[in-house]
Amino acid sequence: MGISRSSFYHKTNKEKVTSDLEWKKLIVEINGDFPGYGYRRIERELRSKGHLINHKKVLRLMKKFGIESCHVRKKNQFQVYQKLNDGRPFENLLRDFEVTATGQAWATDITFIRLESGFVYLAAIIDIYSRVVVGWAISKKMDYVLCINALDSALSRRTIKEGCIHHSDQGAQYRSEEYVRYLKESGFRISMSDKGSPTQNAFIESFFKTLKYEEIYFKGYKTFHDVMKKLPKFIEEVYNAKRLHSSLGYKSPLAYEKELTDKAS
DSSP: OOSOHHHHHHHHHSOOOOSHHHHHHHHHHHHHHOTTOOHHHHHHHHHHTTOOOOHHHHHHHHHHHTOOOOOOOOOOOOOOOOOOSSOOOSOOGGGGOOOOSTTSEEEEEEEEEEETTEEEEEEEEEETTTOOEEEEEEESSOSHHHHHHHHHHHHHHOOOOTTOEEEEOOOHHHHSHHHHHHHHHHTOEEEEOOTTOGGGGHHHHHHHHHHIIIIIHHHTOOSHHHHHHHHHHIIIIIITTTOOBGGGTSBOHHHHHHHHHHHHO
16 A cells, blocks of 8 residues: 555544644643643653654643643752661662562652641552552551551552562651561561662652642642542552653553563563
8 A cells, every 4th residue: 555554543543633722632631631741741642642743842832822730849858757776777778789670679658648637648669660659558647557558558469579678768667666577577678768868769759749749739639538539549540550651661650560561471
């Protein structure tokens, strides 16, 4: 026929978008689903849906129509640690370790969610290689039980590799006897960041920023009901399954894991 299969697909299965207003509608839809996407991620999302466009045009259209992403603005942050008598019991094993596959290293932390009635807390665990949130738990108390519930969530869905690293900060919850015992019984190698060094747990911190700016702040969570109803959906159906990551070749974490599995089979 003298026409490539890809060209044939686009000619037969997609109506060609020609006007700026048509592009605007598509971009606005993506911006609504993923408010934190910049023009490069929007370009990738459009391409994944079969629309041929380059990032420069997406940027031009966003400027033309005043379409903005929600930006994460850096603030002066500090972290308060409960003073314990025993110092740091575990080294940072990730400092000289190259993660090359899923299940080799998990990172975890706790973040707070401010509501009209006070605070609730989210403990999350992320696979460092694929960025999948493998486990999480929500509670009105920031204690070691919250962390154990998050770990239970992860272990109920995932099988870790022998010697899997569990990385956290030096928070009292992660240094509690109960939590450390559970980690050892589960076969983890325990790793902790240096005190006051959140950049040493950058993967989970990045997830929390995305969660807050693209979901919690953007949608205005106010009640505990908001958290319990909306947060699980964002984690499982948006962040893990749909949200594109530039570090994963503009794939979602679950899509990236599937690609790894397909290559290995």
